[in-house]
Amino acid sequence: MAVADLHTKINLQYSSRLSYVSNRLSYSRRFSLRPLPQPHNSRICCSVTSKEVQAPVTVNTEDPKKKPDCYGVFCLTYDLMAEEETKSWKKMINIAVSGAAGMISNHLLFKLASGEVFGPEQPIALKLLGSERSFQALEGVAMELEDSLFPLLREVSIGIDAYEVFQDADWALLIGAKPRGPGMERADLLDINGQIFAEQGKALNAVASRNVKVMVVGNPCNTNALICLKNAPDIPAKNFHALTRLDENRAKCQLALKAGVFYDQVSNVTIWGNHSTTQVPDFLNAKINGIPVKEVIKDTKWLEEEFTEKVQKRGGVLIKKWGRSSAASTAVSIVDAIRSLVTPTPHGDWFSSAVYTAGNPYGIAEDIVFSMPCRSKGDGDYELVKDVIFDDYLRSRIKKKLNCWLRRDV
Numbered sequence: 001m002a003v004a005d006l007h008t009k010i011n012l013q014y015s016s017r018l019s020y021v022s023n024r025l026s027y028s029r030r031f032s033l034r035p036l037p038q039p040h041n042s043r044i045c046c047s048v049t050s051k052e053v054q055a056p057v058t059v060n061t062e063d064p065k066k067k068p069d070c071y072g073v074f075c076l077t078y079d080l081m082a083e084e085e086t087k088s089w090k091k092m093i094n095i096a097v098s099g100a101a102g103m104i105s106n107h108l109l110f111k112l113a114s115g116e117v118f119g120p121e122q123p124i125a126l127k128l129l130g131s132e133r134s135f136q137a138l139e140g141v142a143m144e145l146e147d148s149l150f151p152l153l154r155e156v157s158i159g160i161d162a163y164e165v166f167q168d169a170d171w172a173l174l175i176g177a178k179p180r181g182p183g184m185e186r187a188d189l190l191d192i193n194g195q196i197f198a199e200q201g202k203a204l205n206a207v208a209s210r211n212v213k214v215m216v217v218g219n220p221c222n223t224n225a226l227i228c229l230k231n232a233p234d235i236p237a238k239n240f241h242a243l244t245r246l247d248e249n250r251a252k253c254q255l256a257l258k259a260g261v262f263y264d265q266v267s268n269v270t271i272w273g274n275h276s277t278t279q280v281p282d283f284l285n286a287k288i289n290g291i292p293v294k295e296v297i298k299d300t301k302w303l304e305e306e307f308t309e310k311v312q313k314r315g316g317v318l319i320k321k322w323g324r325s326s327a328a329s330t331a332v333s334i335v336d337a338i339r340s341l342v343t344p345t346p347h348g349d350w351f352s353s354a355v356y357t358a359g360n361p362y363g364i365a366e367d368i369v370f371s372m373p374c375r376s377k378g379d380g381d382y383e384l385v386k387d388v389i390f391d392d393y394l395r396s397r398i399k400k401k402l403n404c405w406l407r408r409d410v
């Protein structure tokens with residue numbers, strides 16, 4: 001193979017623009033790193049030949065038609081030689097993140113950009129949605145992403161208009177929400193966040209990919225996910241998730257601690273219900289080293305009382321210690337939740353996600369979002385697990401939880 005065939009060029013672009021959208025000032029800033037058409041049989045690798053570096057050109061922000069392809073340092077063209085391991089790039093995916101200037105995102109975005117979530121050959125674009133108040137911080141986030149030089153991060157755009165930011169999104173991670181303030185009633189919170197998630201559902205319905213996968217994190221996440229999906233009738237309801245993976249991880253940790261094993265030995269843990277203190281962590285179906293938990297941990301009182309309460313109240317205890325809610329472990333659990341959908345579930349195992357209940361095999365009320373056990377082939381989709389068992393205790397706890405939920409007592 002000729003040396004030229006081993007070359008490919010990557011063009012780094014930068015552009016900046018200001019625009020008015022829906023009578024509101026919407027600033028979006030975007031940079032991109034885009035592979036140029038590759039020569040036949042080309043391969044990508046890591047060294048740079050200086051003779052290929054071209055002079056930067058200044059961008060004209062006034063007239064998009066006159067806009068040159070690139071700006072400043074992002075105009076440099078590199079000739080990358082196949083001296084090291086070669087890679088073939090996959091088609092870029094667009095990931096929208098709301099609440100992108102918040103604490104959870106501050107951990108999550110860097111994991112997404114590093115390739116930890118979608119793999120080392122998957123280029124991504126990050127579309128970051130903030131609130132008007134957090135816009136400056138959002139610029140800071142984008143600057144930090146630039147400075148991190150992630151090779152897989154091809155585009156970053158920031159904005160405060162969901163209709164702009166969610167354009168063509170393949171994934172929407174909805175983290176931004178209003179937290180409950182002092183003296184605020186739960187109903188007030190539901191009202192405010194209900195409006196946010198209704199609007200974001202409409203925006204996804206209008207501009208996102210028709211098969212966008214939506215992960216709702218902002219609390220109350222089950223209700224928000226339901227509101228969001230009801231406002232996005234053109235997107236399959238099955239594509240909406242509310243995050244309960246953090247609770248699953250917390251449950252695994254507690255079971256491992258009690259059994260004196262490392263936590264990777266704990267499997268088949270389901271969180272039934274919602275990310276709230278009424279959730280039901282299922283120890284009946286859970287396993288340690290492939291053996292039912294109840295055969296390993298014989299202390300049923302501990303399982304029914306202490307374990308359950310510890311998992312349910314872990315978030316509150318953490319807030320007391322930290323003075324804020326969990327951010328790093330939540331980001332890790334979002335990574336886990338996405339990876340569970342884009343990689344095949346290990347044989348015999350499953351994961352928890354709060355999903356739309358239509359057609360569920362457990363007798364849970366239809367038309368709500370409820371955390372249940374899921375398996376995936378790794379194609380972004382999932383099936384509900386059929387081989388779970390119930391006893392009177394588990395059934396009654398789920399029923400109790402369900403009654404709470406139906407009263408919106410989340």
Ligand SMILES: NC(=O)c1ccc[n+]([C@@H]2O[C@H](COP(=O)([O-])OP(=O)(O)OC[C@H]3O[C@@H](n4cnc5c(N)ncnc54)[C@H](O)[C@@H]3O)[C@@H](O)[C@H]2O)c1
Nearest residue numbers: 099101102103104130131134176177217218219243246275
């Ligand atoms: N499901 C879970 O397991 C879980 C775990 C922890 C936290 N949470 C929830 O996640 C949410 C975010 O937590 P955080 O610690 O990152 O909070 P944070 O306050 O640090 O960040 C939230 C960000 O969202 C922004 N925002 C508010 N409204 C917005 C909107 N309409 N559009 C876009 N951005 C908006 C805010 O300006 C802020 O920058 C909270 O609701 C929290 O309760 C869920």
